[in-house]
Amino acid sequence: QSTTFPNGSKRKTIVILGSGWGSISLLKTLDTSLYNVVVVSPRNYFLFTPLLPSTPMRTIELKSITEPVRAIMRQRKGEVTYYEATANDIDIKNKKLTLQTTCHDDNENMQRELQLDYDYLVVGIGAQSTTFNIPGVYENANFLKEISDSEKIRLKVLKNIETASFLKKDDPERQRLLNFVVVGGGPTGVEFAAELNDYVSQDLKKWLPDISKDIKVTLVEALPNILNMFEKSLIDYTQTFLQKENIDLKLKTMVQSVDENIVTAKMDGKEVEIPYGVLVWATGNAPTQLAKKMMNDLKEEQTSPRGLLINDRLQMLGAEDSVFAIGDCTFHPGLFPTAQVAHQEGGYLAEQFKLLHQLDQCKWEMNTANTDNTKELNKLENKLNEPFKYIHRGTLSYIGAERAIVELTIGDNKFKMHGPFAFWFWKTVYLSMCLSFKNRALVAFDWCKTYFFGRDSSV
Ligand code: FAD
Numbered sequence: 001q002s003t004t005f006p007n008g009s010k011r012k013t014i015v016i017l018g019s020g021w022g023s024i025s026l027l028k029t030l031d032t033s034l035y036n037v038v039v040v041s042p043r044n045y046f047l048f049t050p051l052l053p054s055t056p057m058r059t060i061e062l063k064s065i066t067e068p069v070r071a072i073m074r075q076r077k078g079e080v081t082y083y084e085a086t087a088n089d090i091d092i093k094n095k096k097l098t099l100q101t102t103c104h105d106d107n108e109n110m111q112r113e114l115q116l117d118y119d120y121l122v123v124g125i126g127a128q129s130t131t132f133n134i135p136g137v138y139e140n141a142n143f144l145k146e147i148s149d150s151e152k153i154r155l156k157v158l159k160n161i162e163t164a165s166f167l168k169k170d171d172p173e174r175q176r177l178l179n180f181v182v183v184g185g186g187p188t189g190v191e192f193a194a195e196l197n198d199y200v201s202q203d204l205k206k207w208l209p210d211i212s213k214d215i216k217v218t219l220v221e222a223l224p225n226i227l228n229m230f231e232k233s234l235i236d237y238t239q240t241f242l243q244k245e246n247i248d249l250k251l252k253t254m255v256q257s258v259d260e261n262i263v264t265a266k267m268d269g270k271e272v273e274i275p276y277g278v279l280v281w282a283t284g285n286a287p288t289q290l291a292k293k294m295m296n297d298l299k300e301e302q303t304s305p306r307g308l309l310i311n312d313r314l315q316m317l318g319a320e321d322s323v324f325a326i327g328d329c330t331f332h333p334g335l336f337p338t339a340q341v342a343h344q345e346g347g348y349l350a351e352q353f354k355l356l357h358q359l360d361q362c363k364w365e366m367n368t369a370n371t372d373n374t375k376e377l378n379k380l381e382n383k384l385n386e387p388f389k390y391i392h393r394g395t396l397s398y399i400g401a402e403r404a405i406v407e408l409t410i411g412d413n414k415f416k417m418h419g420p421f422a423f424w425f426w427k428t429v430y431l432s433m434c435l436s437f438k439n440r441a442l443v444a445f446d447w448c449k450t451y452f453f454g455r456d457s458s459v
C-alpha cells in the first residue's frame, strides 16, 4: 500500500496496540484501505475470553476459541502489518513508539527493538490481574485470563487428583489436595467453579467415584452476594442452585493472606482457614506496565490510578489529537471493563477513522483545488463530535449442570431467564459472537463431543 493516495494526499498511519476485544473489533470494522494500519501485540491471536472458563476442564478445547491475528488481517480490504512485539515506550509529543520483541534463542533471550511513527495511536492493551497486594496470592494462586493460565490450572487439578488417589483415605493431605478454591464471585469465578463441579459430577464420578465424592469446590466472595451485575432474583436463584450442587459458597469473606496450602480469610469478623490444593484467583483488574508509564508521562491530565482517562470520543486525556484508548486499559464512569464495552468502542473508532479520513480529504481538496467545501466540512465535524454511546444488551452466565442465567435489555425492557432453556440461549449467543466460522464450528463440535463422550481426563 503506497504512502500517498492517487490525488497526492498523505495516507496516515494508525498503530493499534493489542489483539484483544477492543483492538480486533476495530480491525474488523475499519476500512483498512484508508490508512496504513499496523497492529502490535505480544499475543499473535485473539482470545474469545467469555468461553475461557470452559477450557481448563476441556468442555471446550483451547484452540477452538483463538483466532490468529493474521487470519483476521487477511480478510481486510487494505494491507495490514502485524508485529509480534510489546510496546514499551510511547513518545506522545513526537508520535513515536518503541517496540520490543523477545526472540527465544537456544541459550539467551535476545531482545530486538523497533521504532514506529504514527499519526493515530489506538491503545487497547487490556489490564492485568491484580492481587490487591494480598500476601502470597501472586506466588500461590492461578489467574484465569490467558491460555497459559487455563493450562496451568488443568495440570494442577489433574495432578492433585492423581496424587490424592495415591494417598490413604484418612490422610489429611488427601483432602487438602482435593479442596479447589475459587476467589471472586463474578461471572469468571462462577463459571469456572461451575465447570470444575461439572467435571467432577459428570466425568470423574465415573472413573474415580471415591475421589469425586471427596472433592470440594469452594467459591469465595468478599461482598454479600455473587454476580452483582445481575438482578436480585437471578442472584438468589444462582446462590441456591450452587449450594444444591454442593459448591461451598463463602460470602462476605475477605481473603487476608495465602500460603502454600492455606487461604486465610476474614468472615464476619472471624478468621477462617481454608486449606486448598488448587487456588484460582478470578478477581481484580489493574493497569499494565505501559498504561502506568503513560499515566506517569501525562501526570497533569491522567489523574486516576485505575486506568487511562478518556473523553466521550475515546480520546486519551492529554493527547486528544492523536491517541485513543479503548477497553480494559481505560477508566470512565459508566463504562465497565467488559468485552461488550470494548467491542462497541472498537466499532465506534472504526467509524471515527472513516470520518477523519473524509475530513482530511475535504480539507485537502479545499487547499489544492480551491473548492468551497465549508458546508461538508461542518457536517463532517458535527458527525465526528458525536460521543460514544454504550448500549448495554445484557449479561449472561453459565452456572453449571447445563443451566445458565440470562438478563437481556431490549430498549427499555428487561427480560430474564434461568435454567436449562437459558443454557441453550447462552450457547446460542456465544456461538453467534465467535469471531470466525471456524471458531463457531469448533465450539459447537466441542459441545457435541463433551455431550456424547464426556470430558478428556488425560493431561
Ligand atoms: P484484552 O482483550 O485483554 O486484550 C489486550 C491485548 O493487549 C492483548 O492482546 C495483549 O496481549 C495486548 N497487550 C498487552 N500489553 C501490550 C503492550 N504493551 N503492547 C501491545 N500489546 C499489548 N466480558 C464480557 O463482556 N462478557 C464475558 O462473558 C466475559 N467473560 C470473561 C471471562 C474471562 C475468563 C475473562 C478473563 C474476561 C471476561 N470478560 C468478559 C472481560 C473481557 O474479556 C475484557 O473486558 C476484554 O477482553 C477487554 O478487552 P481489551 O481489548 O481491552 O483487552
Ligand code: UQ2
Pocket: 050, 338, 339, 340, 341, 343, 393, 394, 395, 396, 407, 408, 409, 410, 429, 433
Ligand atoms: C455482548 C458482548 C459480549 C457479551 C455479552 C453481550 C461482544 C463477549 C453478554 C451482550 C449480548 C447479548 C445479551 C445477546 C443479545 C441478544 C438478543 C437476542 C438481544 O454484546 O459483546 O462480549 O459477553
